[in-house]
Amino acid sequence: MANVKCNPDLVRERAKCSFDVNELIHLIDGGENATKEKRHFEETIFSVKELQDAVPEEYLSHKDRYENAVRKATILRDVCREYMKKYNYKPNRFRVGHGVFKDVSPFLLHDGMFVATIIGQGTPEQQAEWLPKAENMQIIGTYAQTELGHGSFIRGLETRATYDPKTEEFILNNATLSSFKWWPGGLGSTVNHCIVVAQLFINGKSYGIQPFIVQIRDLNTHKPLPGVKVGEIGPKMGFQTANNGFLGFENFRIPRMNMLMKNAQVLKDGTFVKGMNEKLTYGTMVMVRVGIVGDCSLNTSLAATIAVRYSAVRHQSKIKAKEPEVQILDYVTQQHKLFIAIASSHVFRNVYSWLSKSYLNVMKDLAQGKQDHLPELHATACCLKAVCSRDAGSVVEECRLACGGHGYMTSSNLPLVYGFTIATVTYEGEQTVLLLQTARYLVKAWLAALQGKVLAPSVSYLSDWLKNDNVRWQNTPEGIVKGFQHVAAGKVKAAYDTIQKYIKLGKDYEDAWNLASVQLMKASEAHSRSILCEVSWGEVIRTSASPNLLQVLKQLAQLYLVYWTLETSGDFLVYSNISKDDIAILREKYEELLAAIRPNAVGLVDAFDLRDEILHSTLGSYDGRVYERLMEEALKSPLNQESVNASFHKYLKPLMEKAKL
Ligand SMILES: CCCCCCCC/C=C\C/C=C/C(=O)SCCNC(=O)CCNC(=O)[C@H](O)C(C)(C)COP(=O)(O)OP(=O)(O)OC[C@H]1O[C@@H](n2cnc3c(N)ncnc32)[C@H](O)[C@@H]1OP(=O)(O)O
Numbered sequence: 001m002a003n004v005k006c007n008p009d010l011v012r013e014r015a016k017c018s019f020d021v022n023e024l025i026h027l028i029d030g031g032e033n034a035t036k037e038k039r040h041f042e043e044t045i046f047s048v049k050e051l052q053d054a055v056p057e058e059y060l061s062h063k064d065r066y067e068n069a070v071r072k073a074t075i076l077r078d079v080c081r082e083y084m085k086k087y088n089y090k091p092n093r094f095r096v097g098h099g100v101f102k103d104v105s106p107f108l109l110h111d112g113m114f115v116a117t118i119i120g121q122g123t124p125e126q127q128a129e130w131l132p133k134a135e136n137m138q139i140i141g142t143y144a145q146t147e148l149g150h151g152s153f154i155r156g157l158e159t160r161a162t163y164d165p166k167t168e169e170f171i172l173n174n175a176t177l178s179s180f181k182w183w184p185g186g187l188g189s190t191v192n193h194c195i196v197v198a199q200l201f202i203n204g205k206s207y208g209i210q211p212f213i214v215q216i217r218d219l220n221t222h223k224p225l226p227g228v229k230v231g232e233i234g235p236k237m238g239f240q241t242a243n244n245g246f247l248g249f250e251n252f253r254i255p256r257m258n259m260l261m262k263n264a265q266v267l268k269d270g271t272f273v274k275g276m277n278e279k280l281t282y283g284t285m286v287m288v289r290v291g292i293v294g295d296c297s298l299n300t301s302l303a304a305t306i307a308v309r310y311s312a313v314r315h316q317s318k319i320k321a322k323e324p325e326v327q328i329l330d331y332v333t334q335q336h337k338l339f340i341a342i343a344s345s346h347v348f349r350n351v352y353s354w355l356s357k358s359y360l361n362v363m364k365d366l367a368q369g370k371q372d373h374l375p376e377l378h379a380t381a382c383c384l385k386a387v388c389s390r391d392a393g394s395v396v397e398e399c400r401l402a403c404g405g406h407g408y409m410t411s412s413n414l415p416l417v418y419g420f421t422i423a424t425v426t427y428e429g430e431q432t433v434l435l436l437q438t439a440r441y442l443v444k445a446w447l448a449a450l451q452g453k454v455l456a457p458s459v460s461y462l463s464d465w466l467k468n469d470n471v472r473w474q475n476t477p478e479g480i481v482k483g484f485q486h487v488a489a490g491k492v493k494a495a496y497d498t499i500q501k502y503i504k505l506g507k508d509y510e511d512a513w514n515l516a517s518v519q520l521m522k523a524s525e526a527h528s529r530s531i532l533c534e535v536s537w538g539e540v541i542r543t544s545a546s547p548n549l550l551q552v553l554k555q556l557a558q559l560y561l562v563y564w565t566l567e568t569s570g571d572f573l574v575y576s577n578i579s580k581d582d583i584a585i586l587r588e589k590y591e592e593l594l595a596a597i598r599p600n601a602v603g604l605v606d607a608f609d610l611r612d613e614i615l616h617s618t619l620g621s622y623d624g625r626v627y628e629r630l631m632e633e634a635l636k637s638p639l640n641q642e643s644v645n646a647s648f649h650k651y652l653k654p655l656m657e658k659a660k661l
Pocket residue numbers: 108109111112113143145146151152153154155185279280282283285286287288290291292374375378426427428429430433434437440441
C-alpha cells in the first residue's frame with residue numbers, strides 16, 4: 001500500500017503518526033506472523049478475477065444479485081479449500097467475506113450456525129455422519145429456529161416433531177401460518193439441509209424444543225422434497241444476499257437419529273431421556289452471541305476507517321476567517337463523532353477476546369459435566385451482545401452522518417455497513433429481551449449479595465458496593481471503572497427495590513417484574529458498561545507494547561471511559577460520589593484526549609489494516625482519491641451508459657408537449 005500515490009493530506013497525516021502502525025497491526029492480529037499470513041491469504045483472495053464484480057451489485061436485479069452472490073460463494077469456498085490444503089491455514093472467511101460480497105454470503109449460516117450446531121448438539125455418531133459432508137459442502141445447511149409468530153420466546157415455537165415409535169421416525173408439521181419458519185439465512189434458495197428447532201411430542205406429551213437435522217431439498221434437482229414448502233422472504237433493510245427464507249412441513253418424516261441428541265435423547269420405544277440441562281439446547285446461540293461482540297469490532301473499524309480517511313481529505317469551512325478551509329477532521333465535533341468509533345473497536349476486540357476465553361472455559365467444564373459457570377456466561381454474553389451491537393450500530397451511523405451528503409451514497413459503503421451492523425441488534429436475541437435475561441441474573445446476584453453469599457467474579461462488585469457504597473470518587477481510569485460499578489450496583493438495587501415495592505402493593509412477581517422492567521433493562525446496560533470499561537482498561541494496561549504505542553492505546557481506552565462517563569453523567573451524579581467539579585475535570589480531560597489522538601487518527605485506522613477491497617468505499621480508500629472515485633462510480637450507473645434515456649420520448653416529451661396546448 002505504501003507505494004500508492006496518495007492524497008497529500010493523507011500523506012501528511014501518516015507522517016504525523018507518533019507510533020509504529022505495523023506494531024499495532026501485529027498486536028491486533030496476534031503477532032507479526034499472523035499479519036503476514038492474513039495478508040497473504042487476502043492477497044490470494046482478492047487477486048481472483050472471478051470474485052471481482054464488473055458492475056456494482058446494487059445495479060443488479062434481486063435475482064441476479066443473489067445468483068452472483070452464490071457464484072462468488074462457491075468460488076470463495078474452492079479457493080479457501082485449496083488455500084487451507086496448501087498452507088495449513090484456517091482463514092477468517094468473515095473478514096474477506098465483506099470484500100467479496102459487500103453485504104453477506106448466502107453461506108453465512110452454513111458456516112456460522114449449521115456446522116456449529118452439529119458440533120455443539122450432535123452425538124459423536126451424528127457428528128461422524130454429517131460433519132464431514134457439511135464441512136466439505138456435500139450438504140449445505142442453515143439454522144431454522146425463528147417462526148413468523150415467535151422469535152424471542154423460543155418456548156412458544158409451534159413447529160411440531162411428533163415421534164412415531166412404530167416407524168422410529170419424527171413427523172414434522174407446521175399446522176398454522178404463524179408456525180412457519182421465517183428468517184433463516186440461505187433457506188430461500190440455497191440450502192438443502194437445515195437444523196429445525198421444533199417442539200417434541202411423544203404420545204401426546206410435550207418435551208420442549210429440540211434440534212433436528214432435516215434434508216429439505218433433493219440433492220440432484222434441488223426441488224423441495226414432498227411435504228416441504230420453502231421460499232425466500234424478500235428484500236430487507238440489509239442482508240440482501242443472505243437469502244433469508246421461510247419453511248413449513250406437512251407430515252414430513254425424518255429418522256429418529258435426526259434429532260441431535262448430545263443433550264436430550266429419544267429412545268427407539270419413545271422413552272425421553274432428559275439432558276444435563278435443558279438450556280444446553282440453546283448452546284449455538286450463546287456461541288454466536290460471543291462471536292457477535294467480535295463482529296462489532298470489525299464493523300466499527302470498517303466505518304471508522306472510511307469516515308476518518310474521508311475527514312482527513314475533505315476540506316469545508318474555516319475555523320479562522322483569514323485561514324484556508326480546514327480538513328473537517330480538525331473540527332473537535334468531528335473528532336468527538338469519530339474517535340469514539342476507533343476506541344470502541346478496540347474495546348469490543350478486547351472484550352471479545354476476554355469473553356471467548358470464558359466461553360471456552362465453560363465449554364471445557366460442560367464436557368466434564370460441570371455447569372456452575374453457565375449462568376454467568378449466559379448472562380454476560382446476553383448483555384454484552386445487546387450493548388455492543390447497539391453501540392456498534394450507533395457508532396456506524398454516526399460515522400455515516402459524519403461524512404455529510406457523501407455518506408448517504410451507496411458507493412461510500414456506509415449504508416451497507418450500517419445495514420449489516422444494525423441487524424446484529426435484533427438477530428441472535430433481540431436487545432431488550434437479552435438485557436432482561438441478564439437482569440434476571442443480576443437480581444438473583446443482588447439477593448445473594450444481601451444474604452452475604454460469595455458472588456461470581458463478574459458481579460462481585462455488588463457485594464463490594466453493599467459493604468461500602470461511600471467510596472470517594474477518583475478521576476483516574478480505575479476510579480472511573482469503580483464509578484461504573486457503583487452506577488450498575490445502584491441501578492440493580494433500585495430495580496430490585498421497585499420490584500419489592502410493587503409486590504408489597506399486592507402485585508405478583510411477574511407483574512412487578514414487568515412494571516420494573518425499564519429499570520431492569522437500564523441496570524443490565526449499566527452492568528455491561530462496567531464490564532466493557534473494566535475489561536478493556538485491564539487488557540490495555542497489561543498489553544506489552546512500545547512506550548509510544550502503549551501511550552496511544554491508553555489514550556483510546558481512557559477516551560472510552562471518559563466518553564461514557566460524560567454520556568451518562570446523570571447516572572453518575574445519582575449513583576456515585578462524583579461531583580459537578582469532577583465532571584468539569586472530565587470534560588477537560590476529554591478535550592485533551594481528543595487533541596492527543598488527533599495526530600494519530602489516520603495511523604490508527606490504517607492499523608485496522610482493511611484493504612480497499614474490504615472497505616468497498618469511494619470515501620475510505622487508502623489513497624484518499626475521494627472525488628475521483630465518486631465520479632468513477634457514478635459513471636458506472638446504467639443511466640450514464642446512454643445520452644438520452646427512453647423515458648424522455650415515452651413520458652417527458654409528451655408531458656411537455658401537453659403543457660404547450
Ligand atoms: C463465531 C461465529 C459467528 C457466526 C456469525 C453468524 C452470524 C449469522 C447471522 C445471522 C444469523 C441469525 C441467527 C438467529 O437469529 S437464530 C435465532 C436466535 N434466536 C434467539 O436468540 C432467541 C432469543 N431468545 C432466547 O434465547 C430465549 O427464549 C430466552 C433466553 C430469551 C428465554 O428462554 P426461556 O426458555 O423462555 O427461558 P427463561 O426466560 O424461562 O429462563 C429460564 C432459565 O434459563 C436460563 N437460560 C436461558 N437461556 C439460556 C442459555 N442459552 N444458557 C444458559 N441458561 C439459559 C435463564 O437464565 C433462566 O435461568 P433462571 O433465571 O436461573 O431461571
